[in-house]
Amino acid sequence: MRAELRTIAMVARRELLTFRRNPARMLVTLVQPVAFLLILGAGLDAAAQAVGGLDYRSYIFPGVVGMAVIMPAFFAAGSVVYDREFGFLREMLAAPVSRWSIVLGKCVGGATIAALHGAVVVACAGLVEVPYTVGMVLGLLGLAWLLGFMLVAFGLVIAARARQFQNYMSTVNLIAMPMLLASGALFPLSGLPDWLGVVTRHDPLAYVVDPMRRIVFPLLDFSQPIAQQIYLVPSEARVTWGDTVVSVWLELGLLVGITVVSLITAVRRLDRDD
């Protein structure tokens, strides 16, 4: 058991080491979320001002924290494809350790890298009129880490079977953008067309963005009636199943559930003869 834990730590450390030696990667993956927050946010904020004096940039802030986690997490999972292409995966698979340790190590390392990206967006809170509180910072980072963990696990399911990094990345890109848009990270969940409401309820990201919003929104000033109407009503714009508002615990449970299923699938796929 101790040996397995040390292996998990070592696999995670390797991810971080490789990441640290290539800091430019972080810059590249952060351009998009920061551009969304500052540029798209500012542009749409101008439009929103005309409607009723609400700050759209603070509104999308929690969603963009989630967004910043997506690509680095998928990237980290993709390292398995690289490891396969360049042979290092065999060194790990031939060793007297469980596949679980390899997979969990990738998740821990990848989630940490992903949360670091989230942290850069969290640090931007002041720029978009979100006040800094200890609870906000820790809460968002914790959720970013969990989201990262889930996405690495999910990415590994694809990566365990992919033979080329390019194929993996194009598959993942295909998933990432719709996942972001459908999660409602960038718009209110109230008053959506029926079909989009259905899609949103099936998007795992929605169940992470929602608790992030629950952390951030109490800090914001939604005093304008129009803001309340658009952003907070009905049911304070929570994710709902029928008439029930989904609780934070259920959301976290879903997150854990998807993670566990992904982990089991990834381990099975790695274990197959090839």
Next chain:
Amino acid sequence: MTDAAITTVGLTRSYGATKAVDSLDLQVGPGELFALLGPNGAGKSTTISMLTTLLRPDAGSATVAGFDVVRERRDVRRSIGIVFQDPTLDLYLTVTENLRFHATLYDMGRADSTARIRELLELVELGERRDDLVRTLSGGLRRRLELARALMHRPKVLFLDEPTLGLDPRARASVAEQIDGLRASQGTTVVLTTHYLAEAERCDRVAIIDRGVIVAHDTPDALRAQVSPTATLDDVFLHVTGRPIADEEPSLADMGRDTDRQRSGRG
């Protein structure tokens, strides 16, 4: 029987309709330098994959260092070192970091692995490159590092799958020298696969494998004596299979194939 380093009985593995390895019976004694000699596609790598627990046999059984390769995978893995045909180093970690990672996978203590890294790097003459990224190392040096890594956890049996494939003649000679040195200092049983006759010539015993079947199995001297007093292993191969083995020097086509494989990952 029980103290044999490797015993296989009727070991078989097919890919679709082709039998890559067909009812293989082998015995390798402790401390032996043993060669599996055969042309490309003869079933050498498949045999090694089964003996190293990476591939399950369809039929038959095998024990390595006294452990069953199917039922006692973990114990087999702990007892063996492997240098794969294709490189398996992390190019973006340093020499030491690659060895450190390996030590963790094989549950070695910190102090032990530190001492072992120093000792082995000295042995393969890579001490001065210890903090360099592996990607800055030449092919020959990388192969030496893989040898050192395979020995980190003091395996009882060392598997070398085409240890000199894709190396130029000078690097090849140097790797051969390293293997001799390691054997002298560590006393490990070594099983290597090769299609270079000169490499098989240096071994204690040779099994010639062709189309998944062992066609001859003895010391190089005895194998030659069966054919004629002046025979070479080349003649032996011709004699037992009816065809010449591939050229001793890799052909251009061969080398092209190797680089292709390295580029696309695995063979």
